[in-house]
Amino acid sequence: DAMLPRGARVLDAGAGMGRIGAHLQAQGHRVVAAEPDPTLVEQARRSYPDLQVLPLEILAITPEALAESGAPEEFDLVVCVGNVLTFVAEDTEVAVLERLGSLLAPGGRILVGFHLAGGPASARSYSPEEFVRDATAAGLRVDHRFGGYDLRPVDDQYAVWILRRA
Template identity: 75%
Template sequence: MGDAPPLPPTRWALGGSRTSGYGDRFAELIAEGADVVGEARLADALVPRGAAILDAGSGMGRIGAHLLAQGHRVTAAEPDPVLVEQSRRLWPELEVLPLEILALTSDALTSAAAPTAYDLVVCVGNVLTFVAEGTEVAVLRRLGSLLAPGGRILVGFHLQEGPTTAREYAPEEFLADVEEAGLVVQHRFGGYDLRPVDDLYCVAILARA
């Protein structure tokens, strides 16, 4: 068998220097004492203590590190080498796999001694709007394949006023992609504080259909 073909470049990677300040900005916010773990509080409420959680697109590690501190078993995955280095430096106890979502195969996870099934997959911070063009359904399907029985996916992204290098992901298009990926929306909100659905931000809790 030959090597697998290379994965298409993500929108994040194509953004180049325009995405380079993300990790530094969050580090500044943390140093200032800002609340940067709203996503993690909701994730923590969705699972019992000690759950197996995958932080897919973990960035500089703020969400995975918070969930680890709450007693969960967290595997983080982040393809950006700068963010991987920052995460490992800030939170060395958080294991980070330098892989993008489509590379999170059972073989890759097993090789890294990581679980292959999770009680919760966290995919927040606009990750879905930064994946490679045309791969949204494949990414959602891959995340669904990593769920343990009864497991769920927490996703969140801007509908308006998001990062300039991210795509616009209309709610109706997202919902169609969720269905095509074999998933269902259990709940949808306008923010991680469970505010009503609005036109600015989408938070959704997904499960296998």
């Protein structure tokens, strides 16, 4: 929320049960949540009935799909947190990052966060070096990297990046 003016357009990509998107919506932003897991989509819709939740995986979030649902086609902020990138299909990381970047409005940013160690047992390992290489290949640049959402210094446990188009 601190990164945005009131009323900003936000995409919560890989929204899970919708908690982050619902919080940002409560702060006055226009939020669209996208989540491919049907169980989590239903949970989000039950828990946050005012949150627009689209049953889409990241690569299916296209301007056409957004327009069909009455959602904005570009966003001031794309949130992709909670280890989402460690669960995308292997070797799709660059395509996923390209898609997220393609949905940015001019001046828009992407907020990405995931565990480097101690994350979910089913998550893949994704090193900072691999991530930066993939982000660069996707036409993005790293503006900032932190060790957490509280902006603590970089560590080897968790990583938060703020990206924008290169």
